Amino acid sequence: SAPSVLVPIATGVEEMETVIIVDVLRRAGARVTIASVGEAAETETWVECSRGVRIAADARLGDVAETETFDMIALPGGMPGATNLAKCAVLTRALERQLERQKTVAAMCASPGVVLAPRGFLDGRACTAHPAFVKDLPSDASAEGRVVIDGDVITSRGPGTAIEFALALVERLFGAEKAREVAGPMVLP
Amino acid sequence: SAPSVLVPIATGVEEMETVIIVDVLRRAGARVTIASVGEAAETETWVECSRGVRIAADARLGDVAETETFDMIALPGGMPGATNLAKCAVLTRALERQLERQKTVAAMCASPGVVLAPRGFLDGRACTAHPAFVKDLPSDASAEGRVVIDGDVITSRGPGTAIEFALALVERLFGAEKAREVAGPMVLP
Ligand SMILES: [Cu+]
Numbered sequence: 001s002a003p004s005v006l007v008p009i010a011t012g013v014e015e016m017e018t019v020i021i022v023d024v025l026r027r028a029g030a031r032v033t034i035a036s037v038g039e040a041a042e043t044e045t046w047v048e049c050s051r052g053v054r055i056a057a058d059a060r061l062g063d064v065a066e067t068e069t070f071d072m073i074a075l076p077g078g079m080p081g082a083t084n085l086a087k088c089a090v091l092t093r094a095l096e097r098q099l100e101r102q103k104t105v106a107a108m109c110a111s112p113g114v115v116l117a118p119r120g121f122l123d124g125r126a127c128t129a130h131p132a133f134v135k136d137l138p139s140d141a142s143a144e145g146r147v148v149i150d151g152d153v154i155t156s157r158g159p160g161t162a163i164e165f166a167l168a169l170v171e172r173l174f175g176a177e178k179a180r181e182v183a184g185p186m187v188l189p
Numbered sequence: 190s191a192p193s194v195l196v197p198i199a200t201g202v203e204e205m206e207t208v209i210i211v212d213v214l215r216r217a218g219a220r221v222t223i224a225s226v227g228e229a230a231e232t233e234t235w236v237e238c239s240r241g242v243r244i245a246a247d248a249r250l251g252d253v254a255e256t257e258t259f260d261m262i263a264l265p266g267g268m269p270g271a272t273n274l275a276k277c278a279v280l281t282r283a284l285e286r287q288l289e290r291q292k293t294v295a296a297m298c299a300s301p302g303v304v305l306a307p308r309g310f311l312d313g314r315a316c317t318a319h320p321a322f323v324k325d326l327p328s329d330a331s332a333e334g335r336v337v338i339d340g341d342v343i344t345s346r347g348p349g350t351a352i353e354f355a356l357a358l359v360e361r362l363f364g365a366e367k368a369r370e371v372a373g374p375m376v377l378p
Pocket residue numbers: 014017077078109110130157158159
């Protein structure tokens with residue numbers, strides 16, 4: 001069946017980054033689950049993003065993270081969204097298991113520095129982040145890359161790189177031809 | 190007070206285009222109202238977009254269109270979203286009044302051809318649309334432009350032009366310096 005992708009969201013994630021990741025992966029045919037993280041998830045499945053757009057989650061992270069496996073976990077950035085993602089123990093365990101299973105973890109904007117770096121997931125890896133969060137990476141050697149791929153970890157920078165990032169995720173799951181097919185009708189620069 | 194923008198949405202609008210327009214305008218400081226259109230609006234303010242992302246409206250169009258005026262009305266595209274926007278008589282009247290008042294109407298992707306063109310709003314104007322919808326424009330003379338400005342009407346093409354489109358809307362409302370200020374942290378190509 002189609003590759004599966006988990007997109008965890010929390011209060012204050014960047015809505016452009018969230019929606020671009022989900023939409024582009026769905027255009028490719030991925031089964032994408034938007035899963036809410038944190039306090040709000042206890043009572044509801046919608047999340048207020050960084051600029052006030054409210055997005056409905058498809059599930060609560062706690063209901064899917066332990067029982068399902070995903071071919072990819074992709075994290076949007078935004079603040080305080082990335083901090084809220086970093087605080088979630090269920091997400092941290094899911095990311096650990098994902099890398100142990102040699103499956104893809106992807107993160108952009110604030111999340112490489114705020115969610116992945118403190119857990120050591122970026123140690124020894126080429127990676128990037130939003131310019132304001134490069135200081136939180138273990139190394140800035142690859143920080144100028146708009147999308148940086150190192151084995152099972154794919155990172156990127158901000159809303160203006162989000163479509164390129166999402167297409168790299170499509171290429172990882174479906175190959176380069178599908179990525180070109182999805183890119184065509186989007187009228188990229 | 191800050192410039193006001195109405196962003197009408199309907200079932201099947203493109204979620205990337207919707208969220209990019211709203212988010213970038215809010216980064217600039219605009220007061221943006223996401224307003225739901227059509228059948229669903231009678232009972233709820235949640236709208237399911239073209240790739241299944243559900244977004245909350247801030248209001249129902251019928252509750253604000255007749256009582257409030259906006260400095261700009263900006264339409265996302267997506268199908269069948271644009272068709273659903275075109276079917277809404279309240280929206281059609283709001284667009285008519287907007288142009289009579291010499292205020293800005295902006296539309297992208299399917300919406301220039303599907304919402305604006307049939308009402309004559311693009312007659313004699315330079316305009317563009319998604320490549321698949323250029324056939325619905327009164328003329329394709331300016332269709333290669335990624336963002337086309339002709340007086341009170343601003344049009345654009347697809348998800349890959351949405352940030353440029355949104356920044357043109359920021360420039361219209363706040364000037365070029367604000368548009369550059371908002372663009373900076375987004376890490377554009
Ligand atoms: Cu961001």
